[in-house]
Amino acid sequence: MFRVTTGTRRVTLILLALLLSVLVLLPQQSRGLLQSLGQPIAQIVALPLGVLSAINRSLHEVWEGYVALRHVHQENQRLHKEIQYLQGQVNELQESAAVSQRLAGLLAFKQNVGPETVAAQVIGRDSTNWYRGVVLNKGERDGIHTEMGVITQAGVVGRVVKTTPVSSVVLLITDPNNAVTGLIQRTRDEGIVSGTSQGGVRMKYIPLLSNARERDIVVTSGLTGEFPKGLMIGSITRVEKAADDLFQSAEILPAADFSKLEEVLVILSPYPPGAADGAPAQPAASEKGSAP
């Protein structure tokens, strides 16, 4: 296919070495360049991706709807959704009650407005095994940008890390490279919630004197911009403290089921740190955007 002369080879190798140097030495600039170069190509690839995603969805539906015990599975799925919805409701009420107790003396109780969101479909998983991410069918054209938070009705899913005009990549909270500020609902202790290599979620930097325990609910603290305060992250399954550590850490069972993500909501509203402080928790799914 290619007839490459020795001179061309040398020039190509020098160019590649230069490219590699630029990539390593100027990561921010090269990132912008690669992203702008990749966007039109990503749009082309998005077309067959949409087709294959539809086939994938149909195969899943056939398998789950007909092969694997049709009625029982449907009923189970409905009940699962109901439980997730009710868990969200309970969490919302608990969070509201906790906040109300703390602010009972205040007359000016500002009710927070629910986050503006856009619904999107999960059309694929990360292209490598090294990152826990999903690909959404909506991108910059729908107002989605990097660093935006992603949720489901059950709770926090992750944040957007890459966008093209027609798609976006979400890094899940189960990835070790992701971190969200969390708050233990009962004790009001804050910490950093991040993923683990094993695919779990862990809350770190819990104060030493905190009496956090199993089954405590962890919600978003609202200290970072992606998520408003009070969105469900999960519940504590184990609290750990090594002898010499200055902080405690806790394993968390995430509220969202990452193996069955189909539709998600991307939070479009900017949430400056502390903006929702003192407000009651918001339901995760107060969607104002378009259909997925």
Place this chain on the structure above:
Amino acid sequence: MKPALYLALIVALIPFQLTLLQFASIGGIRPDLCLVAAILVGLYAGAWEGLALGLALGFIQDQFSAGELWLNLVTKGGAGFLAGRASRYVANASAITALVVIFGFSTLVGLVFFAGGLTGEGWGGALYRLWAVLLPEALYNALVGTAIYWLIAGRYRTEQRGGGPTSLIWSLK
């Protein structure tokens, strides 16, 4: 014929990797078909074709991965190129050659991802990623790659016997 084949491979492989390949995942690990394709093309069509296909596949793969935008570009391009270089030292290509070469390069590429994805998790997390992601993926890539090699090589031999057209990737080698 070959440019069209490569173009089809580039456009079809990434969506397949993102969607339907999850049906083939074992313990959450899927084969990296883009890497397998780059290595096989490098091995049997030469270093420059391996480099070109690896760069193209890696570049698009980076658009749909949460990692850095250069990781797949550099590793897939490099693997395709180096596989082509390595093929010079292989007298008779066989399924075993494909298995060893794909396993070796998958491990090297995995080490780059491993180093690039190191977090403050400590040794426990790092070792887990070595055992639970790097090695299984390299093994899976090697098995899938060898199967693809075996299938295409079998077809190639049949066509050679029948005197039919040989439009396979490595027919010009």
